[in-house]
Amino acid sequence: MSGFFNSSIGRKYAMALSAFFLMFFLLQHFAINIVSVFSPGTFNEVSHFMGTNPLIQYAVQPILIFAVIYHFVMGFVLEIKNKGSRNVKYAKNHGAANSTWMSRNMIYSGLAILAFIVLHFIDFWFPEINTKFIQGDWSGTLEGVEGYRYFEELQHKFVEPWRVGAYVIAFVLLALHLMHGFTSAFQSIGSTAGRKQTMQNIGKAYSILIPLGFVIIALFHHFNH
Amino acid sequence: MKLTLKIWRQKGAQDKGKIVDYKVSDISEHMSFLEMMDVLNEQLVNSGEEPVAFDHDCREGICGMCSMHINGEAHGPDRGVTTCQLHMRMFKDGDTITIEPFRAKAFPVIKDLVVDRTSFERIQQAGGYISVNTSGNTQDANALPISKHAADEAMDAAACIGCGACVASCKNSSAMLFVGAKVSQYALLPQGQVEAADRVKNMVAQMDLEGFGNCTNTGACEVECPKGISLENIARMNRELVKASLIKF
Numbered sequence: 001m002s003g004f005f006n007s008s009i010g011r012k013y014a015m016a017l018s019a020f021f022l023m024f025f026l027l028q029h030f031a032i033n034i035v036s037v038f039s040p041g042t043f044n045e046v047s048h049f050m051g052t053n054p055l056i057q058y059a060v061q062p063i064l065i066f067a068v069i070y071h072f073v074m075g076f077v078l079e080i081k082n083k084g085s086r087n088v089k090y091a092k093n094h095g096a097a098n099s100t101w102m103s104r105n106m107i108y109s110g111l112a113i114l115a116f117i118v119l120h121f122i123d124f125w126f127p128e129i130n131t132k133f134i135q136g137d138w139s140g141t142l143e144g145v146e147g148y149r150y151f152e153e154l155q156h157k158f159v160e161p162w163r164v165g166a167y168v169i170a171f172v173l174l175a176l177h178l179m180h181g182f183t184s185a186f187q188s189i190g191s192t193a194g195r196k197q198t199m200q201n202i203g204k205a206y207s208i209l210i211p212l213g214f215v216i217i218a219l220f221h222h223f224n225h
Numbered sequence: 226m227k228l229t230l231k232i233w234r235q236k237g238a239q240d241k242g243k244i245v246d247y248k249v250s251d252i253s254e255h256m257s258f259l260e261m262m263d264v265l266n267e268q269l270v271n272s273g274e275e276p277v278a279f280d281h282d283c284r285e286g287i288c289g290m291c292s293m294h295i296n297g298e299a300h301g302p303d304r305g306v307t308t309c310q311l312h313m314r315m316f317k318d319g320d321t322i323t324i325e326p327f328r329a330k331a332f333p334v335i336k337d338l339v340v341d342r343t344s345f346e347r348i349q350q351a352g353g354y355i356s357v358n359t360s361g362n363t364q365d366a367n368a369l370p371i372s373k374h375a376a377d378e379a380m381d382a383a384a385c386i387g388c389g390a391c392v393a394s395c396k397n398s399s400a401m402l403f404v405g406a407k408v409s410q411y412a413l414l415p416q417g418q419v420e421a422a423d424r425v426k427n428m429v430a431q432m433d434l435e436g437f438g439n440c441t442n443t444g445a446c447e448v449e450c451p452k453g454i455s456l457e458n459i460a461r462m463n464r465e466l467v468k469a470s471l472i473k474f
Contacts, residue, residue, distance in 0.1 A: 004467070004470035007429055007430065008399075008429065008432070008433050008437075008439045008440075009429055009463050009466050012439060012440060012463070078439050078441075081438060081439065082396070082399075082438035082441070084330065084436075085330050085399075085436060086330060086438070087330045088242075088328055089328070090294060090328055091231070092297040092323040092325070094296060094297030095396065095445070097298055097302070097448070098394055098444070098448035099443035099448070103444065104396055106441060180443075183442075184441070184442040187459065187460050188442065190460045190463035191460060192457050192460050195456065
């Protein structure tokens with residue numbers, strides 16, 4: 001199978017598999033975050049479970065990190081190869097006549113998402129890794145904060161308008177990326193399901209509702225801190 | 226109609242090439258695009274200039290030779306037609322039309338609008354065939370029962386004329402619609418099963434070797450294909466390669 005994953009189709013296939021994993025991750029990330037809008041207590045409980053469960057921390061988290069890195073690195077590798085496949089550009093190219101803006105600009109929406117992930121990691125993931133794996137504090141508590149610290153930390157991050165703005169822009173680009181990526185992933189694994197109207201509707205709903213939900217969460221905490 | 230043509234002129238494979246402007250007049254809307262090019266070339270020959278080199282043969286949309294990129298689209302703005310089937314009624318008096326060769330590293334320009342598409346031939350040679358005993362006792366193909374659905378799908382895939390519009394339209398210069406169609410037309414039929422695994426592996430390997438890009442499922446190829454080859458053929462090729470890799474890893 002190593003030959004398969006070195007072929008152009010194999011790389012597409014692996015890109016799609018990592019995309020499916022990331023789309024599932026995004027869905028569960030949203031499901032947990034939306035709880036923060038309705039119940040800070042429940043959000044704290046779920047966050048503590050996710051942040052301290054050995055299966056999630058030591059098995060699922062490394063897979064997630066691998067999927068993120070693979071999806072970005074392979075995305076860029078394929079883009080460079082694809083760019084090199086046309087050494088002389090067209091003087092006139094009417095791309096809009098035969099394809100969507102989203103499908104032609106996955107690399108740019110992807111780059112914006114990468115920039116967002118760097119910011120998101122600085123905001124949440126690096127401090128979390130530092131607290132748990134470097135300082136060894138798995139208590140989930142903070143001095144001066146009653147109960148678990150997660151809700152307090154979440155709200156604190158959305159005080160500054162520039163950060164909320166950056167998150168909103170990133171989610172718009174994420175929506176555009178998903179608008180093509182969702183159905184494209186099915187095609188890459190050889191399934192024609194992505195071409196069926198039902199799956200296209202599910203893809204559109206997922207691509208719009210999940211990023212929109214994240215925008216609502218960010219705005220909610222900005223205006224309610 | 227009076228038209229301004231912006232045409233890619235390139236003396237040979239090593240020449241840098243450039244867009245050159247030409248004016249043509251008395252173009253009938255009933256002419257085909259290639260007939261309009263003939264008018265231009267007659268004009269150029271009469272004035273002692275080098276005519277524009279372009280590929281053409283049957284002029285009825287079957288041979289797959291004509292290969293122009295017209296106003297930013299392979300085979301021009303119409304759908305389901307090759308350049309030879311494109312009529313001048315698709316344009317208006319006074320229009321400026323940009324005409325370029327199909328662009329891809331795997332389709333190097335030979336001269337002006339003529340490109341070398343033998344990379345497609347090499348992909349075909351890598352597996353686009355079935356082995357049949359032709360020593361006089363060849364079995365009638367109709368002796369094998371084939372479902373109507375499979376026969377129709379195989380026929381649709383076999384409608385690919387290998388013109389290369391899929392490569393020209395794809396932002397990645399991917400040849401996967403062409404290879405997908407060639408893999409599919411055999412994968413759907415019992416005659417193609419014996420060599421199915423080797424076929425897809427060898428054809429994909431040759432496609433990669435030729436320097437075509439990777440498909441990112443924009444669907445541009447399907448829209449621009451003059452024969453309406455469906456993206457489902459790419460999905461089928463992907464499935465066939467997974468299957469082949471599991472059988473022969």
